[in-house]
Amino acid sequence: MTNIIPNISVDCVVFGFDGEYLNVLLVERALHDDSGNIVFRDHTLTGYHIDRDENLNEAAHHILKERTGLSDIYLEQVFTFGDKNRLLKERDQEWIRHLNLKIDNRTITIVYYSLIDNTKVKLTDKGDNPNWFPIHNLPELGFDHGEIIEKALEVLKIKARMEPIVFELLPEKFTLTQLQKVYEAILDTSLDRRNFRKKVAQMRFIVALNEKQKGVSHKPAQLFFFSREVYERTKKDRYLITI
Amino acid sequence: MTNIIPNISVDCVVFGFDGEYLNVLLVERALHDDSGNIVFRDHTLTGYHIDRDENLNEAAHHILKERTGLSDIYLEQVFTFGDKNRLLKERDQEWIRHLNLKIDNRTITIVYYSLIDNTKVKLTDKGDNPNWFPIHNLPELGFDHGEIIEKALEVLKIKARMEPIVFELLPEKFTLTQLQKVYEAILDTSLDRRNFRKKVAQMRFIVALNEKQKGVSHKPAQLFFFSREVYERTKKDRYLITI
Numbered sequence: 001m002t003n004i005i006p007n008i009s010v011d012c013v014v015f016g017f018d019g020e021y022l023n024v025l026l027v028e029r030a031l032h033d034d035s036g037n038i039v040f041r042d043h044t045l046t047g048y049h050i051d052r053d054e055n056l057n058e059a060a061h062h063i064l065k066e067r068t069g070l071s072d073i074y075l076e077q078v079f080t081f082g083d084k085n086r087l088l089k090e091r092d093q094e095w096i097r098h099l100n101l102k103i104d105n106r107t108i109t110i111v112y113y114s115l116i117d118n119t120k121v122k123l124t125d126k127g128d129n130p131n132w133f134p135i136h137n138l139p140e141l142g143f144d145h146g147e148i149i150e151k152a153l154e155v156l157k158i159k160a161r162m163e164p165i166v167f168e169l170l171p172e173k174f175t176l177t178q179l180q181k182v183y184e185a186i187l188d189t190s191l192d193r194r195n196f197r198k199k200v201a202q203m204r205f206i207v208a209l210n211e212k213q214k215g216v217s218h219k220p221a222q223l224f225f226f227s228r229e230v231y232e233r234t235k236k237d238r239y240l241i242t243i
Numbered sequence: 244m245t246n247i248i249p250n251i252s253v254d255c256v257v258f259g260f261d262g263e264y265l266n267v268l269l270v271e272r273a274l275h276d277d278s279g280n281i282v283f284r285d286h287t288l289t290g291y292h293i294d295r296d297e298n299l300n301e302a303a304h305h306i307l308k309e310r311t312g313l314s315d316i317y318l319e320q321v322f323t324f325g326d327k328n329r330l331l332k333e334r335d336q337e338w339i340r341h342l343n344l345k346i347d348n349r350t351i352t353i354v355y356y357s358l359i360d361n362t363k364v365k366l367t368d369k370g371d372n373p374n375w376f377p378i379h380n381l382p383e384l385g386f387d388h389g390e391i392i393e394k395a396l397e398v399l400k401i402k403a404r405m406e407p408i409v410f411e412l413l414p415e416k417f418t419l420t421q422l423q424k425v426y427e428a429i430l431d432t433s434l435d436r437r438n439f440r441k442k443v444a445q446m447r448f449i450v451a452l453n454e455k456q457k458g459v460s461h462k463p464a465q466l467f468f469f470s471r472e473v474y475e476r477t478k479k480d481r482y483l484i485t486i
Binding site (some may be wrong): 052082158 | 250251293298299320322324326327353401405
């Protein structure tokens with residue numbers, strides 16, 4: 001990253017689901033003075049300035065890998081943030097001066113998002129101390145990254161209602177309780193169990209197996225799987241709002 | 244626009260509906276040599292580099308107004324295009340050299356879109372000859388603006404299925420045939436009349452009036468209106484894909 005463009009960056013909002021809660025991947029931003037004493041410490045999304053020779057999505061993948069070790073995950077563009085005052089808070093200015101990166105105050109950032117099972121990936125600390133934080137208990141955030149997370153969450157909620165993305169967070173065989181938990185975590189709401197099951201029953205792509213849970217202390221529940229084939233062949237043009 | 248940022252621009256994809264077809268607003272790009280002879284002429288979206296002191300959406304509104312006269316229209320961010328080769332075609336390079344604008348080859352552009360009734364607005368020609376072109380019969384386009392229009396169209400189709408945006412293109416009182424035509428134009432498909440009417444009958448926010456068309460030569464059709472109140476009060480959380 002020797003040839004960065006000083007006024008264009010990418011930021012990645014990686015959402016992780018752990019079976020119960022929705023989390024966000026953050027890295028640490030710690031500013032030390034010349035004697036090595038800490039001036040401040042907070043957190044930011046994984047991001048950096050793009051390289052002159054990279055496409056935008058290449059930059060997102062490259063930066064995520066370099067700072068957290070995550071690779072080969074699906075990233076999708078969400079939104080671009082470029083308000084003229086977005087880097088002008090005192091702490092952010094101090095950080096920019098300290099790094100001496102010749103970053104332009106008028107930096108715009110292209111935001112990417114992702115949704116993964118965060119129990120299945122391993123983070124690599126290359127000095128930024130990357131970690132998962134529950135969406136409802138985020139630490140203090142630098143820049144406008146709080147707003148960015150909010151926007152990405154809004155997009156995630158819409159996507160979860162439109163596309164079968166939740167199944168990527170579930171084991172191949174899942175119970176309806178597990179399925180309900182994913183939706184509840186993403187939509188940040190509690191759903192009525194009976195209504196939820198009625199709706200699921202109408203979705204022919206969620207298919208019951210001839211199998212029940214094993215090794216559980218409670219009454220074993222019915223297992224289901226997501227059939228992409230059925231989904232592709234039964235989804236209709238969603239051209240009118242009836243839901 | 245004296246203080247532009249040379250590597251950040253905005254482009255506006257303004258879709259217009261004229262009662263029958265979907266159109267796109269384009270401006271002319273004509274390069275003349277020193278003797279005033281035309282070197283090439285093609286079309287582009289309305290766009291320009293942002294000013295150092297403008298927010299992104301401010302820039303979109305300002306540039307659209309300056310080049311076409313359109314003001315006070317709703318613009319929404321779609322996507323950001325920033326591939327490293329997006330300005331390297333010979334003709335685009337020639338254009339950039341000619342303008343002597345010191346535009347950076349690595350320009351990224353933030354795309355905004357809009358949907359309006361193009362029979363109701365008046366364009367002002369400030370030298371760029373702005374005009375509406377049917378989406379199925381676009382002239383030769385500069386830069387990557389063909390790809391940009393495709394992406395915006397994709398987003399428009401999704402929006403039209405999720406939000407009641409089509410009603411902004413219709414008169415306050417409309418017939419079901421008019422409503423079907425809007426959907427057909429946006430979704431670029433022909434819809435079965437009976438199926439369409441069955442679905443519409445389920446949407447309580449499309450309300451029949453005690454009124455029929457007047458002054459038509461054929462049998463006057465029933466008139467309807469879109470009730471935003473009913474829409475807001477009957478729309479449910481669209482949290483599961485069942486359409």
